[in-house]
Amino acid sequence: MMRRFRPYIFVLLVLILIGSWPRMFSTAARTINAWWSPGNGSILRATVQYENPSGWLSIVNTSGDVATKNNAFFDPIGSNGRACVTCHQPADGMSISAESVRQRWGITSGSDPLFAAVDGKNCPDLPDAYPQSHSLLLDRGLIRVALPWPPKGADGTSVKPEFTIEVVRDPTGCNTNSVYGLNSPSPTVSVYRRPRPAANLKYIIADSFGVGRFIAKNGQPAERDPETGKLVQMNMMADARELTLKTQARSAASGHLQLKDGLTDAQLEQIIGFETQVYAAQSYHSEGGELAESDGPPALGPAALARGRTGVLGNNTTNFWESKIFDNKF
Numbered sequence: 304m305m306r307r308f309r310p311y312i313f314v315l316l317v318l319i320l321i322g323s324w325p326r327m328f329s330t331a332a333r334t335i336n337a338w339w340s341p342g343n344g345s346i347l348r349a350t351v352q353y354e355n356p357s358g359w360l361s362i363v364n365t366s367g368d369v370a371t372k373n374n375a376f377f378d379p380i381g382s383n384g385r386a387c388v389t390c391h392q393p394a395d396g397m398s399i400s401a402e403s404v405r406q407r408w409g410i411t412s413g414s415d416p417l418f419a420a421v422d423g424k425n426c427p428d429l430p431d432a433y434p435q436s437h438s439l440l441l442d443r444g445l446i447r448v449a450l451p452w453p454p455k456g457a458d459g460t461s462v463k464p465e466f467t468i469e470v471v472r473d474p475t476g477c478n479t480n481s482v483y484g485l486n487s488p489s490p491t492v493s494v495y496r497r498p499r500p501a502a503n504l505k506y507i508i509a510d511s512f513g514v515g516r517f518i519a520k521n522g523q524p525a526e527r528d529p530e531t532g533k534l535v536q537m538n539m540m541a542d543a544r545e546l547t548l549k550t551q552a553r554s555a556a557s558g559h560l561q562l563k564d565g566l567t568d569a570q571l572e573q574i575i576g577f578e579t580q581v582y583a584a585q586s587y588h589s590e591g592g593e594l595a596e597s598d599g600p601p602a603l604g605p606a607a608l609a610r611g612r613t614g615v616l617g618n619n620t621t622n623f624w625e626s627k628i629f630d631n632k633f
């Protein structure tokens with residue numbers, strides 16, 4: 304008996320194939336679950352895609368392929384085996400996800416340098432090798448940020464606070480700790496923060512439109528770049544305590560990497576050179592499809608971020624108003 308040709312099955316197969324076309328034939332290098340170990344020395348391709356729960360995330364390096372060997376962003380230049388890339392992973396959009404943290408714990412039984420006591424534990428003196436000691440990092444991807452109290456200004460001198468701090472609740476015990484707490488010999492406030500993406504940084508450090516004596520968002524007076532004396536946008540870090548990529552990289556190296564002697568000029572140049580050319584964004588959504596098509600919305604995908612102009616609040620408002628005014632669209 305002859306098998307009947309079933310046109311609807313054929314149509315269904317064609318539709319499935321068309322749907323998976325962009326995923327199958329895109330030219331970018333594609334990597335699944337790619338943890339970047341410090342000092343692995345391989346090449347970070349100009350365009351890389353990483354699978355994530357909602358599709359694909361893409362990294363674009365506008366300088367082309369990046370040779371990471373002997374590059375201070377990728378090498379464990381400090382004393383604890385970490386590199387900047389430990390917490391700023393390409394596969395996690397140059398941040399790090401709690402999921403990746405848990406995978407590292409599973410694979411290394413907690414011995415990955417990521418879990419260093421200095422800021423990878425809820426408090427440095429908690430017992431080693433216990434997941435409970437690292438619960439904020441494992442459960443929420445949070446790193447301990449130790450802030451001196453009273454705070455220090457950009458020139459390193461103490462600022463006279465206009466308020467006092469009392470500890471009302473201290474679930475981790477670090478703020479009441481006799482060595483690391485608020486009333487210790489070197490008074491410190493521990494806060495716990497997600498690593499912000501070390502990518503798309505031209506929007507964070509833009510010093511053109513909207514950078515004035517006062518910060519538009521909160522009305523506070525703006526600080527100046529300690530080196531050039533220029534006003535800065537103060538968009539970096541959760542609390543704007545770092546004014547430039549240079550001061551940020553120096554304190555990240557001494558704090559997170561426990562580098563004793565400070566970064567050399569060449570290392571600083573490498574780090575900032577890398578950070579200011581790398582862009583990260585979702586480029587494919589499992590239900591929405593390709594997000595960065597050539598005729599798609601101009602704001603989506605990392606290449607659009609690399610092309611975009613900087614301005615107030617990233618680039619949105621400035622570009623919107625300017626395009627309306629100059630293109631006479633009102």
Ligand code: HEC
Nearest residue numbers: 386387390446496497498499501539540541552555556559
């Ligand atoms: C142990 C994890 C860890 C390591 C290692 C690390 N960082 Fe970070 N990074 C963070 C955290 C946490 C923040 C956010 C801190 C905050 O907001 O107070 C951050 C923020 C940043 C930012 C600010 C981005 C923004 O938009 O504000 C940059 C840039 C950065 N890191 C670069 C670096 C560099 C360069 C190195 C290496 C010298 C490095 N990081 C090493 C955890 C880390």
